[in-house]
Amino acid sequence: MKKIGIVGGLTWLSTIDYYAAICRMGESYAAANGACAPLPAPELIIESLDVAHAFRCIGTDGDEASWRAFDAYHRDALLRLQAGGARLALLAANTPHHRFASIVRGVDIPVVNIFEEVAKTCAALAVTDVLVLGTALTMSSPVLRDAMARYAVTAFSPASAEDRSLVVEIIAELQTGSAPDARRRLADLSKRCFAERPHTRIAVSLACTELPLAFPDSNGAETFVRDDILYLNTSAIHARAAFDLAVHE
Amino acid sequence: MKKIGIVGGLTWLSTIDYYAAICRMGESYAAANGACAPLPAPELIIESLDVAHAFRCIGTDGDEASWRAFDAYHRDALLRLQAGGARLALLAANTPHHRFASIVRGVDIPVVNIFEEVAKTCAALAVTDVLVLGTALTMSSPVLRDAMARYAVTAFSPASAEDRSLVVEIIAELQTGSAPDARRRLADLSKRCFAERPHTRIAVSLACTELPLAFPDSNGAETFVRDDILYLNTSAIHARAAFDLAVHE
Numbered sequence: 001m002k003k004i005g006i007v008g009g010l011t012w013l014s015t016i017d018y019y020a021a022i023c024r025m026g027e028s029y030a031a032a033n034g035a036c037a038p039l040p041a042p043e044l045i046i047e048s049l050d051v052a053h054a055f056r057c058i059g060t061d062g063d064e065a066s067w068r069a070f071d072a073y074h075r076d077a078l079l080r081l082q083a084g085g086a087r088l089a090l091l092a093a094n095t096p097h098h099r100f101a102s103i104v105r106g107v108d109i110p111v112v113n114i115f116e117e118v119a120k121t122c123a124a125l126a127v128t129d130v131l132v133l134g135t136a137l138t139m140s141s142p143v144l145r146d147a148m149a150r151y152a153v154t155a156f157s158p159a160s161a162e163d164r165s166l167v168v169e170i171i172a173e174l175q176t177g178s179a180p181d182a183r184r185r186l187a188d189l190s191k192r193c194f195a196e197r198p199h200t201r202i203a204v205s206l207a208c209t210e211l212p213l214a215f216p217d218s219n220g221a222e223t224f225v226r227d228d229i230l231y232l233n234t235s236a237i238h239a240r241a242a243f244d245l246a247v248h249e
Numbered sequence: 250m251k252k253i254g255i256v257g258g259l260t261w262l263s264t265i266d267y268y269a270a271i272c273r274m275g276e277s278y279a280a281a282n283g284a285c286a287p288l289p290a291p292e293l294i295i296e297s298l299d300v301a302h303a304f305r306c307i308g309t310d311g312d313e314a315s316w317r318a319f320d321a322y323h324r325d326a327l328l329r330l331q332a333g334g335a336r337l338a339l340l341a342a343n344t345p346h347h348r349f350a351s352i353v354r355g356v357d358i359p360v361v362n363i364f365e366e367v368a369k370t371c372a373a374l375a376v377t378d379v380l381v382l383g384t385a386l387t388m389s390s391p392v393l394r395d396a397m398a399r400y401a402v403t404a405f406s407p408a409s410a411e412d413r414s415l416v417v418e419i420i421a422e423l424q425t426g427s428a429p430d431a432r433r434r435l436a437d438l439s440k441r442c443f444a445e446r447p448h449t450r451i452a453v454s455l456a457c458t459e460l461p462l463a464f465p466d467s468n469g470a471e472t473f474v475r476d477d478i479l480y481l482n483t484s485a486i487h488a489r490a491a492f493d494l495a496v497h498e
Contacts, residue, residue, distance in 0.1 A: 009290055012272040016265050019297070023261040030301075037421075040301035041258055045294070047333070048268070052279075052289040080333045084296070172286075 001026070001042050002246040005086025005109070007077045009048035010093035011175070014209030014235055018092045019046065021220055021239040029247060042246065045084045047077040054096070058137065067099055074103045082109050090114070090242045094134050094207045094234060098141045110245065115147035117241040118205055118234050121223065123151040127230070129200040131193050132157045133167045133186070134207035144207070155205075158193050174210040182214035187227040203230040212236070250275070250291050251495040254335025254358070256326045258297035259342035260424070263458030263484055267341045268295065270469055270488040278496060291495065294333045296326040303345070307386065316348055323352045331358050339363070339491045343383050343456045343483060347390045359494065364396035366490040367454055367483050370472065372400040376479070378449040380442050381406045382416045382435070383456035393456070404454075407442050423459040431463035436476040452479040461485070 004022060008015030026042035057073055059066030074096050081089050090112045096103060097115050104111045122130055130148060132139055132155050139157035148155040158164050166189060173179035190204050203223075206212050212233045218224045222236040253271060257264030275291035306322055308315030323345050330338050339361045345352060346364050353360045371379055379397060381388055381404050388406035397404040407413050415438060422428035439453050452472075455461050461482045467473045471485040 009272075009293070011287070012268065012290055016269060019261065019268075020265060023258075023297075035301070037424075038260070038301045038304055041261055041297070041299050043299050044258070044297040045329070045333075046297065048272075048290070048293040048295065050290050050292050052284070052287045055287055080294070084294075084329045084333050175286075 002087035003043045003045065003085050004242055004246050005078070005081030005084070005089035006044065006046045006092050007049065007074060007081065007089065007096075008046050008092045010051050010054060010091075010095065011209070012048060012051075013175075015046065015048060015092050017209065017212075017220065017235055018090075018239045019044065021236060022243050025240070025243045042243075045081055045086050047080055049073065049077055067102065070096075071099055071102045074099070075105070075107065078104065078107045078109075078111065082107060088112065088242060088245055090238060092235065092238075093209060094138045094144075098137055098143050100143065112238065112242045112245060113147070114234055114238040115144050116150075117237050118207070118232060119148045119151040119153055120241075121232060121237050122148065122153040122203060125203065125223065125230070127153060127201050127203040129154045129156065129197055129202045130232070131190055131202060131204045132207050133190075133204060133211060135171065136164065136168060138207050139164060139167070154200075156193070156197075158189065159196065163189055163192065170214070171208050171210050174213045179214060183226065186211070186214055187229055190229050203232050205232045205234055207234050209235045251336035252292045252294065252334050253491055253495050254327070254330030254333070254338035255293065255295045255341050256298065256323060256330065256338065256345075257295050257341045259300050259303060259340075259344065260458070261297060261300075262424075264295065264297060264341050266458065266469065266484055267339075267488045268293065270485060271492050274489070274492045291492075294330055294335050296329055298322065298326055316351065319345075320348050320351045323348070324354070324356065327353065327356045327358075327360065331356060337361065337491060337494055339487060341484065341487075342458060343387045343393075347386055347392050349392065361487065361491045361494060362396070363483055363487040364393050365399075366486050367456070367481060368397045368400040368402055369490075370481060370486050371397065371402040371452060374452065374472065374479070376402060376450050376452040378403045378405065378446055378451045379481070380439055380451060380453045381456050382439075382453060382460060384420065385413065385417060387456050388413060388416070403449075405442075405446075407438065408445065412438055412441065419463070420457050420459050423462045428463060432475065435460070435463055436478055439478050452481050454481045454483055456483050458484045 027039045030040045057070035088110045145155045220236050276288045279289045306319035337359045394404045
């Protein structure tokens with residue numbers, strides 16, 4: 001199995017989700033192949049960055065130079081993972097994927113792209129439209145929309161500024177560990193957004209690693225249905241894709 | 250703050266404890282210094298090894314050559330952390346500390362030693378005798394006993410083979426997530442061992458990262474009292490020592 005590199009810390013809670021998910025998949029894989037305890041675990045390397053520094057480096061779309069520090073901070077971490085023996089890598093957050101093409105420039109190992117893996121999952125589930133909930137940058141990202149469009153999936157975010165603010169607010173609450181009624185609020189918001197798109201097969205992309213915390217009983221499932229809504233856990237989909245690449249290629 | 254390197258995966262559950270503990274300490278430290286959300290997080294690098302491979306490489310005391318692969322597996326990970334920019338490091342498990350001197354040979358960054366940090370904690374608490382519960386290798390380790398002795402602390406493990414087996418059994422149960430009555434069984438066992446040493450100030454060293462799972466309400470505290478017994482959470486003590494070194498030196 002190839003050594004997986006993770007650029008983490010964005011935030012560290014979600015890095016734990018990725019790490020635990022990959023280790024659990026490794027154990028299941030080893031057990032299914034007849035291994036005994038202690039079960040072999042995949043070798044991994046994690047570069048955990050400072051999320052506050054990453055946020056300070058966020059640039060302005062249309063001004064390439066303004067992104068230089070942001071891109072370099074993530075790229076340098078990927079290069080250190082590569083030097084440390086990682087044979088594939090991932091950026092464990094949605095936000096930096098807005099700058100994916102620039103970040104991976106000069107990186108020689110494959111970097112698994114979360115937008116692309118979510119798009120593939122949508123296509124496999126015959127989803128035509130996906131409501132993207134995440135940080136302001138993710139919700140407005142043309143890079144995300146283009147990645148979805150390549151798989152014939154239409155990505156959209158809440159139309160009203162009020163609903164977009166509500167998403168950001170719920171994420172902040174989930175980060176602090178106290179988000180009363182988050183599941184119901186997300187369902188109500190999603191159904192408001194669906195109303196504009198009847199006759200489509202819609203899913204909701206939880207495109208920020210805190211959002212699945214609103215569904216504690218989903219147990220890290222890649223996709224799940226609650227309140228008649230199909231939800232996509234983007235980090236679980238991403239971790240699975242990296243594991244599969246590490247094992248099978 | 251200096252970048253901390255962690256040799257993890259031994260097992261991955263305990264690596265999560267170390268990582269979460271250091272990130273939480275970093276957030277508290279940043280908040281206490283007036284930082285706002287998103288709180289700055291310490292930069293870290295984690296080399297997560299395959300515990301099954303590490304176990305297969307365990308040698309035999311008295312036969313130095315038999316330890317070569319074990320020592321090299323851990324040392325190479327430390328050297329990769331050093332090359333990746335770590336300015337101090339730790340081995341996130343008790344077991345490899347039995348071979349600490351050999352493992353750190355040729356490593357230029359400080360490596361925080363769990364045996365030594367636990368010994369310092371015992372000395373600070375005026376503990377004279379410490380009951381060591383852990384893997385067979387840890388319980389019988391003269392290296393651990395010597396480290397404690399340097400701080401005038403007498404380390405001992407359960408005298409009867411039956412009690413030593415019971416410890417290993419409870420650890421295995423905790424690893425699977427089902428260890429009925431583990432707290433009571435550990436308390437009973439500890440009190441049996443204490444009976445041989447009246448008139449001493451005793452603590453119980455949970456010298457295997459699974460053992461604190463028997464005390465879910467201890468919330469990662471470095472030391473805590475349950476059933477009139479003073480317990481030491483060795484990985485929490487170790488993580489704190491690494492954090493303090495990263496911040497203050």
